[in-house]
Amino acid sequence: MKKAEVVFIPSPGVGHLVSTIEFAKLLIKRDNRLRVTVLVIKFPHTTETDVYIKSLPNSDSLNVINLPECSLPPTSGPGPAMNALLEAQKPNVKQAVSNLITGEQHGQLAAFVVDMFCTNMIDIAKEFSVPAFVFFTSGVAFLGLNFHIHNLFERDNVDSNQFLQLTELAIPSFANLVPTKSMPSAVLHKEYESFFISYAKGLKNADGIIVNSFEELESHAVYSFSSHPDLVGLPIYPVGPILNPEPKTKGTVDSDDIINWLDDQPPSSVVFICFGSRGSFDEDQVKEIALAVENSGARFVWSLRKPPPKGTMIPPTDYPLSELVSVLPEGFLDRTVEIGRVIGWAPQAQVLAHPATGGFVSHCGWNSTLESIYFGVPVATWPLFADQQLNAFELVTELKTAVEIALDYRVELFGGPNYLLTADKIERGIRNVLQKDGELKTAVEIALDYRVELFGGPNYLLTADKIERGIRNVLQKDGEFCLH
Structure with missing residues (x-):
């Protein structure tokens, strides 16, 4: 029997591609009547997804197609650049899907699943007369914010300039007032306004939204979609956490060396410093981090990446050793050789899963947020761009599973950071x-010693206050949790 064909279209970038592939694997595992084809769109002249795609096992149920690269005209900003890229790829998507459904080995086209930034591809799904779902690779709270801000723009005639006059805003999907400084740049800058309106409208055009989150984590946000008048009727399907515990790529560091080093460290003693596949800093900020790390005296694993050339969209790369020495304070590597490791690319999930890891200095990308929660490692927030300021606010204020280094630090695409984060704050x-x-570990170990002997009784009475605290923790009512 031929399998039903589901077409996935992730947006460019390895972070979106990995979560898309992991969801596709989950879907295939749950229903063997499905075959998934992933159409990969790349930014021109980038290869960041190639290694990951080559690492995927051969499968009759999972097919990955690299679409032809498109050259783009110069644009004024990232929003127009993304729109131009996706519009240019529409003919390639249409042709690829036509090839799929006319091939002898393939079954009937069942649906499109498009990335949150690829909603213009819903037009092609309609041409093929199949439903289109959005795969939202951020959280439910952030999804609710997008809809609420879109309503303010379109229904209430609020614009970006008016947001700048506010200090905080009530958002249905957040239990607390949200500071304006934690809003995404697409909301705060007038030049992004048309892009944001188009993007949010595209989300509303979907037949449903599949979210990489879960109700136990974002219970208030999920409930808001069934209770708030502005959100009722927008079907969401939390299917997370969708994680990839295996390395995504391979850098200049041998991941076994890092894990072996962690094996020799005391439990919960190491802070892991990592800013995702696109996080990097200039030399001034690197030196502040180094000073903070050294002054703290903490054991550390630091994933330090080399910034791409200004004005480009290529991801950071690993420093050659000769450059690494020059970008760090003189003698730093020698002075910290016993307590830390500075590396390039990091096997993030493996490091977070290690019992020696006790904290995570993170950019708060949603994949990293889910991994930190899954492995029970608290976060020190240092957001850079996109949804990361909102994620940082959610971790610190809504979930109370993180501490704040910064909530308002921001790096504009094709621009620089809004300020230098000093060593004392990082430390x-x-x-x-x-x-x-x-x-968090103390909160988990409330009743590790409770015991009932066979043909005997319990060793003590577990009191109501401890049981109540455990119930609150697991439901995250008091903001403390540990999910392993």
């Missing part, structure tokens, strides 16, 4: 996040 965050890990 405080490192110290606090390791202390936070101790608090």
Whole structure:
């Protein structure tokens, strides 16, 4: 029997591709009547997804097609650049899907699943008369914010300039007032307004939205979609956490060396400093991080990446050793050789899963957020761009599973950071996040020693206050949790 064909279209970038592939694997595992084809769109002249795609096992149920690269005209910003790229790829998508459904080995086209930034591809799904779902690779709270801000723009005639006059805003999917400084750049800058309106409208055009989150984590946000008048009727399907515990690519560091080093460290003693596949800093900020790390005295694994050339969209790369020495303070590597490792690309999930890891200085990308929660490692927040400021706010204020290094740090695409984060703030965050890990571990170990002997009774009475605290923790009502 021929399998029903589901077409996935992730947006460019390895972060979106990995979560898309992992969801596709999950879908195939749950229903063997399905065959998934992933159409990969690349930014011109980038190869960041190639290694990951080549690492995928051969499968009759999972097919990955690299679409032809498109040359793009110069544009004024990232929003127009993304729109131009996706519009240019529409003919390639249409042709690829036509080839799929006319081939002898393939079954009937069942649906499109498009990335949150690829909603213009819903037009092609309609041409083929099949439903189109959005795969939203961020959280439910952030999804709710997008819909609420779109309503303010379109229904209430609010614009970006008016947001700048506010200090905080009530968002249905957040239990707390959200500071304006934690809003995404697409909301705060007038030049992004048309892009944001088009993007949010595209989300509403979908037949449903599949979200990489889960109700136990974002219970208030999920409930808001069935209770708030502005959100009722927008079908969402939380299917997370969708994670890839295996390395995504291979850098200049041998991941076995890092894991072996972690094996020799005490439990919960190491802070992991990593800013995702696109996080990097200039030399001034690198030196502040190095000073903070050294002054804290904490054991550390630091994933330090080389920034791409200004004005490009290529991802950061690993420093050659000769350059690494020059970008760090003189003698730093020698002075910290006993307590830390500075590496390039990092096997993030493996490091977070290791019992020696006690804290995570993170950019708060949603994949990293889910991994930190899954492995029970508290975060010190240092957002850079996109949804990361909102994710950082959610971790610190809504979930209370993180400590703040910064909530308002921001790097504009094709621009620089809004300020230099000083060593004293970073050091405080490192110290606090390791202390936070101790608090979470204590919260978990409420009743590890409770025991009922066979043909006997329990060794003690577990009191109501401890049981109540456990119930609150697991439901995240008091903001403390540990999900392993």
